Amino acid sequence: MASPDDPAPTRPRPATIWDVAHAAGVSVGTVSKALNGRGQLRAETREAVRTTAARLGFRPNDLAQSLLRKRSFTIGLISTDRYGRFSIPVLEGIEDALEAARISVFLCSASDDPARERQHIDSLLAKRVDGIIVTGRRTDARTAIDLGGASVPVLYAFAQVADPAAPYLLPDDFGGASLAGEHLIGLGRTCIAHVTGPERFEAVRQRRDGLRQALEAHGLAWRRERVLSGSWSEAWGHAAVTKLLARRPGIDAIACGSDQIARGVVDALRERGVRVPDDVAIVGFDNWEIIAAATRPPLTTIDMNLKHLGREAGMRMLAMIDGDIAAGVVRLGCQLVVRESCGAARAGRVAS
Amino acid sequence: MASPDDPAPTRPRPATIWDVAHAAGVSVGTVSKALNGRGQLRAETREAVRTTAARLGFRPNDLAQSLLRKRSFTIGLISTDRYGRFSIPVLEGIEDALEAARISVFLCSASDDPARERQHIDSLLAKRVDGIIVTGRRTDARTAIDLGGASVPVLYAFAQVADPAAPYLLPDDFGGASLAGEHLIGLGRTCIAHVTGPERFEAVRQRRDGLRQALEAHGLAWRRERVLSGSWSEAWGHAAVTKLLARRPGIDAIACGSDQIARGVVDALRERGVRVPDDVAIVGFDNWEIIAAATRPPLTTIDMNLKHLGREAGMRMLAMIDGDIAAGVVRLGCQLVVRESCGAARAGRVAS
DNA sequence: TTGTACGCGTTATCAG
DNA sequence: CTGATAACGCGTACAA
Numbered sequence: 246m247a248s249p250d251d252p253a254p255t256r257p258r259p260a261t262i263w264d265v266a267h268a269a270g271v272s273v274g275t276v277s278k279a280l281n282g283r284g285q286l287r288a289e290t291r292e293a294v295r296t297t298a299a300r301l302g303f304r305p306n307d308l309a310q311s312l313l314r315k316r317s318f319t320i321g322l323i324s325t326d327r328y329g330r331f332s333i334p335v336l337e338g339i340e341d342a343l344e345a346a347r348i349s350v351f352l353c354s355a356s357d358d359p360a361r362e363r364q365h366i367d368s369l370l371a372k373r374v375d376g377i378i379v380t381g382r383r384t385d386a387r388t389a390i391d392l393g394g395a396s397v398p399v400l401y402a403f404a405q406v407a408d409p410a411a412p413y414l415l416p417d418d419f420g421g422a423s424l425a426g427e428h429l430i431g432l433g434r435t436c437i438a439h440v441t442g443p444e445r446f447e448a449v450r451q452r453r454d455g456l457r458q459a460l461e462a463h464g465l466a467w468r469r470e471r472v473l474s475g476s477w478s479e480a481w482g483h484a485a486v487t488k489l490l491a492r493r494p495g496i497d498a499i500a501c502g503s504d505q506i507a508r509g510v511v512d513a514l515r516e517r518g519v520r521v522p523d524d525v526a527i528v529g530f531d532n533w534e535i536i537a538a539a540t541r542p543p544l545t546t547i548d549m550n551l552k553h554l555g556r557e558a559g560m561r562m563l564a565m566i567d568g569d570i571a572a573g574v575v576r577l578g579c580q581l582v583v584r585e586s587c588g589a590a591r592a593g594r595v596a597s
Numbered sequence: 598m599a600s601p602d603d604p605a606p607t608r609p610r611p612a613t614i615w616d617v618a619h620a621a622g623v624s625v626g627t628v629s630k631a632l633n634g635r636g637q638l639r640a641e642t643r644e645a646v647r648t649t650a651a652r653l654g655f656r657p658n659d660l661a662q663s664l665l666r667k668r669s670f671t672i673g674l675i676s677t678d679r680y681g682r683f684s685i686p687v688l689e690g691i692e693d694a695l696e697a698a699r700i701s702v703f704l705c706s707a708s709d710d711p712a713r714e715r716q717h718i719d720s721l722l723a724k725r726v727d728g729i730i731v732t733g734r735r736t737d738a739r740t741a742i743d744l745g746g747a748s749v750p751v752l753y754a755f756a757q758v759a760d761p762a763a764p765y766l767l768p769d770d771f772g773g774a775s776l777a778g779e780h781l782i783g784l785g786r787t788c789i790a791h792v793t794g795p796e797r798f799e800a801v802r803q804r805r806d807g808l809r810q811a812l813e814a815h816g817l818a819w820r821r822e823r824v825l826s827g828s829w830s831e832a833w834g835h836a837a838v839t840k841l842l843a844r845r846p847g848i849d850a851i852a853c854g855s856d857q858i859a860r861g862v863v864d865a866l867r868e869r870g871v872r873v874p875d876d877v878a879i880v881g882f883d884n885w886e887i888i889a890a891a892t893r894p895p896l897t898t899i900d901m902n903l904k905h906l907g908r909e910a911g912m913r914m915l916a917m918i919d920g921d922i923a924a925g926v927v928r929l930g931c932q933l934v935v936r937e938s939c940g941a942a943r944a945g946r947v948a949s
Numbered sequence: 950t951t952g953t954a955c956g957c958g959t960t961a962t963c964a965g
Numbered sequence: 966c967t968g969a970t971a972a973c974g975c976g977t978a979c980a981a
Contacts, residue, residue: 256748258667259725259748261958261959262958271967271968272967272969273958273959273969274961274968274969275966277960278967281960284961284966284967285966285967286967287967290966290967302747304719304747305723306664306957306958307724308664308724308958308959309664309957309958309960309973311660311959312959312974312975313958313960313961313972313973314959314960314973322704329681329682333685340705340706344713344716347720349720349724350703350704351671351701351702351704352674352688352692352702352703352704353692353701354692369701370611371659372659372660372671372701373611373659395611396611478891509891535857539830539831539832539857539861568608613973613974614974614975615975623951623952624952624953625953625974625975625976626954626977627950627951629976629977630951630977633976635976635977636977637951638950642951657975658974658975660973660974661957661973661975661976662975664959664973665957665976666976950981951981952979952981953978953981954978955977955978956976957974957976958973959972960971960972960973961970962969962971962972963968963969963971964967964969964970965968
């Protein structure tokens with residue numbers, strides 16, 4: 246096991262600026278200037294240095310640079326989403342935005358283990374990261390991370406935080422659900438039900454309210470008995486259909502809280518001989534390709550543009566590193582993705 | 598945008614060892630000794646230093662330490678799996694193993710973009726990572742990563758590499774499929790078909806051969822016409838059932854190349870009135886919870902123990918960092934997960 | 950028991 | 966145009 250006390254094993258040391266200087270017969274200062282294009286140098290010396298550097302495979306040591314610049318050009322990403330299906334696109338977006346600024350990302354998956362999270366934060370702080378992005382589950386608002394007095398910008402992306410002053414990015418669940426409602430209404434559906442996840446999720450409440458707003462904006466009554474909350478599973482979508490058909494036979498559309506639920510709903514409907522979308526139109530939420538595309542018929546659904554959210558998080562982090570202060574929640578638009586479960590082929594639109 | 602030329606913004610600098618020394622009225626050497634428990638110090642000075650260090654929130658700068666030790670205590674993880682559903686558990690395992698050694702992980706997702714990968718590798722090398730783990734898709738054997746002469750240990754985990762001398766970890770697909778075959782045979786099935794993914798995948802060929810070995814070991818004939826290769830999708834599972842029933846009505850079991858395929862197969866069977874597992878037993882591959890558990894009936898399947906594979910990769914990387922050399926492929930065992938799609942002794946169930 | 954000085958690899962400043 | 970030198974923050978011999 247490697248421990249901090251072990252010496253580095255004998256391995257060819259990477260070439261240093263000194264090696265290059267020595268080989269090229271100049272001083273280290275000259276090498277630095279030649280390679281970084283600073284100061285006034287004769288073209289031939291610059292070229293000579295360049296070639297010997299290349300020959301030796303010289304690569305400046307970022308550790309030394311960081312020590313000097315007081316900037317490590319790294320950020321820490323703390324993820325509390327074990328499952329990762331939402332974190333991945335967010336992460337991709339973050340990386341996308343950050344690699345343009347040549348910043349690397351430390352990944353820390355602290356799955357709801359406070360001790361582990363503490364250790365990760367300590368480690369990141371010791372590594373002098375330029376910033377920390379927290380991403381994770383959205384069940385309950387998590388407590389803001391404890392920097393222990395350190396002064397490092399922290400941004401929450403796709404994570405619910407208790408601190409209202411903390412800067413954080415979330416998808417516009419309200420607008421997304423509203424979009425789904427508008428789509429159904431535009432297709433002539435009037436008796437719309439809502440099968441969704443556990444009420445304790447802020448996202449569930451937001452989506453419910455967004456859908457409600459769309460209906461009421463078009464003079465459609467909002468009825469509590471058409472809203473069914475359960476778990477985030479296919480099985481719940483299945484079960485909900487039974488309840489729904491018994492309670493409200495006249496339903497002509499169901500807006501679902503997730504694609505998984507929608508899939509359960511569609512399957513249950515088909516087994517009962519109810520045609521989708523002819524009899525009942527279905528709209529999902531998440532645009533989780535693997536589910537949405539495999540459903541028969543493929544799901545029209547709402548995409549949260551998580552990669553874009555991640556990219557935005559990266560950009561904002563860069564701004565924060567440069568000293569910009571930010572606070573409070575920012576909601577980013579969702580997008581309608583039309584497939585076949587609502588029976589219309591129309592172009593996607595973007596919310597707010 | 599942050600660029601290397603920008604100065605660090607004015608932010609309270611983290612306390613240095615000098616600050617602590619100054620505040621405690623001792624020298625930096627004394628502080629170092631007190632905090633690291635080295636040398637001979639009076640108990641009260643050590644204590645005094647400790648408290649002032651805590652008061653100032655002093656945290657040793659890993660950058661400076663790394664420079665000195667010539668070990669950064671970081672590794673790079675290059676992932677080429679865009680969707681991440683396989684990478685995530687591997688990553689978790691790697692982190693698990695590495696955090697015990699206090700090593701942090703740089704994440705680089707280079708989705709099949711060679712230029713981007715180059716840039717990532719350069720960046721990792723500049724940051725003087727102690728090692729690099731490559732994980733990713735298993736379509737075609739990828740070319741070994743180019744270190745450009747640098748001498749850093751590289752390990753491939755759950756990634757197909759062209760270089761036979763490169764150290765890499767893979768799940769034992771052959772053994773896993775064999776396990777699936779044994780299970781079906783043990784349940785009395787004798788007419789077993791195989792619906793799987795594209796033949797160009799090494800995993801597909803391995804699994805096919807593993808299944809074949811199990812059948813032949815029990816004196817069951819292996820028939821080419823019972824093997825159907827297609828895509829990795831539910832839709833293909835669906836389509837395959839049509840072909841299979843037309844061609845071979847006597848089938849009493851189907852071993853599938855993935856859970857997605859298995860799900861398509863199960864759905865198609867149910868829609869045709871074929872009972873699972875009563876008429877036909879189904880076994881999947883991957884144990885992708887979200888699919889396997891939601892299938893009706895839930896899928897008996899093969900788990901590749903990817904988190905364990907990740908942990909193993911982490912351990913081996915630690916050994917490589919300490920100078921151990923390693924080469925060639927190592928296959929790690931798979932595991933049978935019994936649910937209901939084979940009607941195993943424990944969880945018998947009547948499907949409609 | 951404690952302080953001093955050097956080196957890790959860079960960059961920037963100031964002489965030459 | 967180029968070379969020497971001082972930082973950056975830390976650990977550690979060695980001197981006091």
